[in-house]
Amino acid sequence: MSEGEMAIIKPEMMKSYIWLETADGSIQQVEQEVAMYCPMICQEVLQKGVGSSKNYAISLPQRVNPAMLSLIFDYCRFHHVPGRSNKERKIYDEKFIRMDTKRLCELTSAADSLQLKPLVDLTSRALARIIEGKTPEEIREIFHLPDDLTEEEKLEPLKNTMDDPRIRLLNRLYAKKRKELKEREKLKSVEVEEHVDERSVDDLLSFINGRDHKVVKTSKSKKKNKKRKEQKNGTSMGICETSEKDLKHNLHSKSRNAENVDKTASSLGDVSNLLSMEDDIFTPKTEFEDGYIDDEIDPALKEMLDREVEDFARRLNSSWVLSIGQERQPVHFSINGNGATRRLTGPAAGHK
Amino acid sequence: MEQKLTDGLGSSNRDAVNEDRISELPDALLLQILSSLPTDNAIATSVLSKRWRSLWTMLPKLKFDSDFNPVFDDDNIDPCMFSENVYKSLSLHKAPVLESLHLKFEGRTDCLDVGIWIATAFARGVRKLVLDSFYHEEQIVTLPSVLFSYNDTLEILKLKNAIDLDFPSRVCLKSLRKLYLDQVHFKDEESVCNLFCGCPSLEDLFVHRYGNVDVATFTIAVPSLQRLTIEDLRSEGGYGNGSYVINAPALKYLNIDGFNDIESCLIEKALELVEAKISNVSDITNENILESLTSAKRLILHLSPLEVKVPTGKIFHRLVCLELRTYEREWWNLLSIMLDSSPKLQILKLTDVYLHNDKQNPDVRKWNPPKCAPECLLFHLETFVWIGYEWQRGDEKEVATYILENARQLKKATISTKRIEREMLEKLEKRREMLNELASVLWDPNSCHLVFEST
Numbered sequence: 001m002s003e004g005e006m007a008i009i010k011p012e013m014m015k016s017y018i019w020l021e022t023a024d025g026s027i028q029q030v031e032q033e034v035a036m037y038c039p040m041i042c043q044e045v046l047q048k049g050v051g052s053s054k055n056y057a058i059s060l061p062q063r064v065n066p067a068m069l070s071l072i073f074d075y076c077r078f079h080h081v082p083g084r085s086n087k088e089r090k091i092y093d094e095k096f097i098r099m100d101t102k103r104l105c106e107l108t109s110a111a112d113s114l115q116l117k118p119l120v121d122l123t124s125r126a127l128a129r130i131i132e133g134k135t136p137e138e139i140r141e142i143f144h145l146p147d148d149l150t151e152e153e154k155l156e157p158l159k160n161t162m163d164d165p166r167i168r169l170l171n172r173l174y175a176k177k178r179k180e181l182k183e184r185e186k187l188k189s190v191e192v193e194e195h196v197d198e199r200s201v202d203d204l205l206s207f208i209n210g211r212d213h214k215v216v217k218t219s220k221s222k223k224k225n226k227k228r229k230e231q232k233n234g235t236s237m238g239i240c241e242t243s244e245k246d247l248k249h250n251l252h253s254k255s256r257n258a259e260n261v262d263k264t265a266s267s268l269g270d271v272s273n274l275l276s277m278e279d280d281i282f283t284p285k286t287e288f289e290d291g292y293i294d295d296e297i298d299p300a301l302k303e304m305l306d307r308e309v310e311d312f313a314r315r316l317n318s319s320w321v322l323s324i325g326q327e328r329q330p331v332h333f334s335i336n337g338n339g340a341t342r343r344l345t346g347p348a349a350g351h352k
Numbered sequence: 353m354e355q356k357l358t359d360g361l362g363s364s365n366r367d368a369v370n371e372d373r374i375s376e377l378p379d380a381l382l383l384q385i386l387s388s389l390p391t392d393n394a395i396a397t398s399v400l401s402k403r404w405r406s407l408w409t410m411l412p413k414l415k416f417d418s419d420f421n422p423v424f425d426d427d428n429i430d431p432c433m434f435s436e437n438v439y440k441s442l443s444l445h446k447a448p449v450l451e452s453l454h455l456k457f458e459g460r461t462d463c464l465d466v467g468i469w470i471a472t473a474f475a476r477g478v479r480k481l482v483l484d485s486f487y488h489e490e491q492i493v494t495l496p497s498v499l500f501s502y503n504d505t506l507e508i509l510k511l512k513n514a515i516d517l518d519f520p521s522r523v524c525l526k527s528l529r530k531l532y533l534d535q536v537h538f539k540d541e542e543s544v545c546n547l548f549c550g551c552p553s554l555e556d557l558f559v560h561r562y563g564n565v566d567v568a569t570f571t572i573a574v575p576s577l578q579r580l581t582i583e584d585l586r587s588e589g590g591y592g593n594g595s596y597v598i599n600a601p602a603l604k605y606l607n608i609d610g611f612n613d614i615e616s617c618l619i620e621k622a623l624e625l626v627e628a629k630i631s632n633v634s635d636i637t638n639e640n641i642l643e644s645l646t647s648a649k650r651l652i653l654h655l656s657p658l659e660v661k662v663p664t665g666k667i668f669h670r671l672v673c674l675e676l677r678t679y680e681r682e683w684w685n686l687l688s689i690m691l692d693s694s695p696k697l698q699i700l701k702l703t704d705v706y707l708h709n710d711k712q713n714p715d716v717r718k719w720n721p722p723k724c725a726p727e728c729l730l731f732h733l734e735t736f737v738w739i740g741y742e743w744q745r746g747d748e749k750e751v752a753t754y755i756l757e758n759a760r761q762l763k764k765a766t767i768s769t770k771r772i773e774r775e776m777l778e779k780l781e782k783r784r785e786m787l788n789e790l791a792s793v794l795w796d797p798n799s800c801h802l803v804f805e806s807t
Contacts, residue, residue, distance in 0.1 A: 105373035112381055124381065127374065128388035136399050143374045145401045154399045 018045065019057035022066050027057050030073050037076040039115040061113040068103075068110035075119055097126045101142055104130075375403040382407055391415045395441055409444055412451035416441070419456055419486065431458050435465045442472050450476035456484040459514030460491040467496040474499065480508040487514045492537065494518060500525060500550070511536045519543040523550030530556040535585075538566045548574050555579060562586070563614065564594025573599040584610040593637070606645070611636055619644035626650065631677075634659045649673065656680040657689065666727075668694040675701040678740065684719040684751050697728035700755070704740035719750055725758045736765040740807055743769055743786045757793045765794075768805035 018035040021027045035051075036042045044058045045051050051058040060069070078084070078092050097104065104123055111119040131139055140147055374382075386394040386408055394408045418434035434457065453473045457466070466483070473481055485493045494516040500523040509525070510532040511517070518539040528551045538544050544567055548554070556579040557572065563584040572580065577600040593615035603622035607629045611617055616638035625647045631654035633641070641660055645651060646667045654677040671694040676683055691697070736755055742748050756765060767790070772779050787804050794800055 102371070102373050105377065108381060109373075109377055112378065120381070120384070124385045125388050128385045131385070131397070132389055132393055136396065139397070139400055144372045145375060145404070146372060148402050149399065149405065153405070 016052075018051040019054050020051065020069070021057040021059045022064055022069060023060065023062040024065065026066055027054060028066065028069070029054075031077075033080055034073055034076045037080040037116070038072070039117075041114065063113040064110040065106070068106050071103075071107055072110060072114065072116065072119065076116075079118070093122050097122060101127075101130060105143075375401065379407065379410070383410055386411055387413065391441075392437075406446065409446040411445075412447055412449065413454075414441065414445065414450065414452070415454035415456075417454075417456040418458060418461075431461050434458075435461065438465075438469060442469065445476070448477075450478045452480035452482070453478050454480075454482040454484075456486070457493075458488040458491075459485050459493055460488050461485070461493055463494050463496065466493050467499060470496070470499050474503050474506070477505045479505060480510075481506060482510040482512075483515060484510075484512040485514040492516050497521075497523070500547075503527075508532075510534070517543055517547065519546035519550075522546045525551045527553055529553055530558075532558045532560075534558075534560045535562065541567045541569060541571065544571060545573070548572060552576060557581070559583070560585070563611075567594075569595040569597060571597040571599075573597070575601060577603055579603075579605040581607040582609070582611075583607075584612070584614070586610055586612045586614075606630075608633065608641070614639075617641060621647070623647050628652070630655055630660075636660070643667075651675070651690075653677070653686065653690075654680065655686075657682055657686040662686060662689050664689060664693060666693055666695050669696065671697055673697075673699040673701070675703060678702050678704045678738075678748065679706075682718070684747060687751065688720065688722050691726040691728060692722055695727040696732055698732050699735040699737075700733060701737045702739070702741075702751070703737075704742075706740075719747055721750075721754050729755070729758045730760055732761060733759045734761050734763045736762060738767045741767050741769050743783050749786070749790075752790055753793055756790055757795060759800075760795050762795065762800040764801045764803070766803045766805060768807045771806040 016032040017029040018032050018041065019027060019029050020035070020041070036045065040061075041051070041058060050056045064072075075096060078096075079089060099107070104126060108120060108123040108127065111123060130142065134142075139145065377385075382404075386397065389397075391411070391414050394411060397404045398406070398408055416434070416438050418431065438455065450473055453469075455466075455469060470481070470483075483495075492514045495511075495518075497517075497519045500519070501521070502524045504526040506525055507527050508530045509528060512532075512534040513536070515536045516539060517536055520542070523546060531551065531554060538547075548557075548571075551574070554574050554576050557574065557577055558581045559570075559572075560583045561570070563570075563586050572582075580598065580600060580603060582596070582598075593613060595614060595616040595618075596611070597616075597618050599620040600622060601620065602624055604624055604626045605628070606619075606622070606625065608617075609629075609631045611633040613635040614637070617633075617636050618638070618640055621644045625645060627650040628645045628648050629652035630641060630645075631652070633639075633655050636659070639660060642653075643661065643663050646663075647670055648668070649670050650673040651668070651671060652675040658681055668690070674690055674694060674697055676687055676690070680686070687702075733755075736759065738752065741752065752767070756762070759765075767787070769783065772783065774780075791797070791802055794802065
């Protein structure tokens with residue numbers, strides 16, 4: 001046969017190869033069906049027409065080095081065959097990812113840049129399994145992570161964050177909303193059944209900012225407000241142990257009257273919207289945390305805070321607030337033959 | 353695990369610099385790794401290094417489980433500590449949308465805390481909320497109803513166990529598609545109504561309850577509902593016999609289990625019904641279950657004809673696939689009626705998957721086969737499956753014989769019997785004889801593929 005005929009027959013009779021060039025300049029060729037299993041390579045071949053010869057090799061992203069490339073192609077070579085059972089694939093995968101963590105990380109990176117999702121999932125899960133259940137020191141050692149956080153930064157998540165600005169804001173917003181709605185009710189004595197707030201986000205925002213000078217307006221005034229909040233904050237909404245009992249006691253003693261929650265109910269949705277906007281205004285938590293000190297609580301401020309907290313609780317649901325506090329009646333249960341517990345409702349349970 | 357550790361150390365000896373390869377990975381990948389970890393592990397990575405400090409805060413899904421707390425060794429997990437952890441984590445969390453929040457907490461958790469967690473989650477646009485409250489000293493958490501008065505992001509809501517639901521006014525959960533109520537307690541029937549009426553997009557409802565413990569009549573009236581599963585874990589006492597009312601005109605899939613000793617069960621006819629499974633029902637004073645299922649394409653009836661009204665006439669005109677359980681009393685009478693009522697039946701399945709040895713029917717031939725061969729047997733039935741066929745029973749043999757004799761369009765029949773140990777050779781022989789007998793009555797042995805299997 002002449003060379004010309006050989007050239008024509010060649011693609012049909014022999015496997016076709018794709019040429020790839022890694023970042024370090026070395027060029028390799030791989031069987032086409034194996035290489036096409038990688039979406040990124042597939043895309044390059046189909047859209048740009050490269051890879052068919054040495055001169056037009058596909059240049060691979062930097063994160064792929066030759067060693068990783070050959071690993072990836074081993075993976076592809078196994079998996080692109082459609083006939084394999086799920087069990088076979090699973091067994092292969094388990095064996096495949098047995099390698100040291102350094103190579104595992106490199107492999108994850110390379111697979112990610114080639115957009116080979118099944119391999120990315122496999123390697124990420126393997127890395128997660130390594131991390132799971134270990135102490136930070138162990139993890140740092142395995143992955144050679146730099147221990148570059150200050151001691152304070154490390155302890156930060158452990159500090160008591162009950163005075164969290166968002167939660168304090170939530171309380172204040174609820175209290176504010178309740179007052180506002182009470183005023184509105186006085187104006188019109190019509191029951192609002194299903195009220196969806198049509199006001200725009202801007203209106204609500206300016207409502208908050210305009211009405212209350214204490215609330216953060218811009219990022220610059222944050223520091224000022226932070227001090228005010230610190231002063232105010234003694235009891236907070238959360239689990240500050242010393243004040244928890246006080247809180248509950250206050251709630252219980254003051255909230256005998258059930259409030260009509262229906263009218264105020266729908267406004268809570270607005271509050272939720274407001275809360276998400278406030279997130280942008282607040283700085284990340286860290287700035288508030290540093291150097292935070294529990295100040296002495298001015299009794300008048302405490303009184304006001306207690307009232308706000310109580311209002312918030314009342315707003316949420318009057319009937320279950322009754323059940324909080326020391327005088328709560330235990331709910332009676334009975335156990336039937338099946339061993340399952342069942343509630344008996346009655347006046348003692350505080351429900352009507 | 354250890355292999356990797358030593359290799360890591362080994363290579364670090366060889367390398368000039370201990371390379372931190374994992375931190376080089378892009379954020380999205382590290383997030384994917386963190387997503388595979390339990391939430392508390394993921395949050396713990398914040399102390400690893402600067403790179404890892406805030407990574408976890410972008411996790412889309414958070415799960416806090418107070419039932420498992422590695423900080424404490426003993427069983428008494430301090431709810432305060434758990435609550436504090438949840439607060440801290442929620443406040444630090446920064447992802448633009450909180451996809452899913454799963455909280456498992458004790459019944460004695462402060463309702464206020466639960467309320468704030470829910471409010472925070474709603475404010476963050478949570479799509480899926482799971483609240484699992486387990487009983488501790490018989491205390492229950494009441495969900496603050498006012499939070500549900502308006503929400504348009506929540507799509508999936510699951511509530512389990514020690515949770516009280518009290519909705520004095522209608523909720524508004526605009527986007528809610530799936531609702532799971534697992535042994536939660538409604539304060540009154542109004543609460544039930546206010547909850548269901550406030551979910552205009554509700555498609556899937558799953559209810560697992562102790563009947564008549566909380567409300568006497570459980571009414572499900574949801575125009576958008578497509579899939580309904582009710583399991584009644586009937587317990588004695590309470591308000592007397594409870595009732596169910598189901599009004600779901602768009603219903604496609606219905607699953608009812610455990611309606612025993614109930615006063616009434618009324619189902620509005622569901623014209624779009626695709627499949628219904630009714631199991632373990634008995635002693636219902638007033639019911640219209642089977643009548644309401646006449647539009648179904650597939651029916652799975654694990655019940656006895658003595659317990660429900662079985663309508664006659666060719667009413668199951670769309671029924672293509674029917675499954676009956678052979679453990680029920682006088683199931684073969686139900687079979688007769690259903691064969692007569694289902695002119696288009698193509699697939700018939702008789703099953704006793706658990707291979708009960710103590711079947712309730714005496715082995716006396718009390719069965720009355722249909723007077724003339726039913727239309728479906730003559731013209732439509734193509735597939736016949738019997739799982740757990742007890743070849744020693746006379747009544748079952750009669751039924752099998754009848755079907756195989758009369759089904760003229762039968763293409764494949766599969767009969768599976770209980771496995772017989774090799775030692776019982778005599779039994780094996782008898783069984784083979786019996787099965788051969790069955791094969792001999794086949795209407796058209798040339799066109800029907802008959803299969804015998806061991807269960």
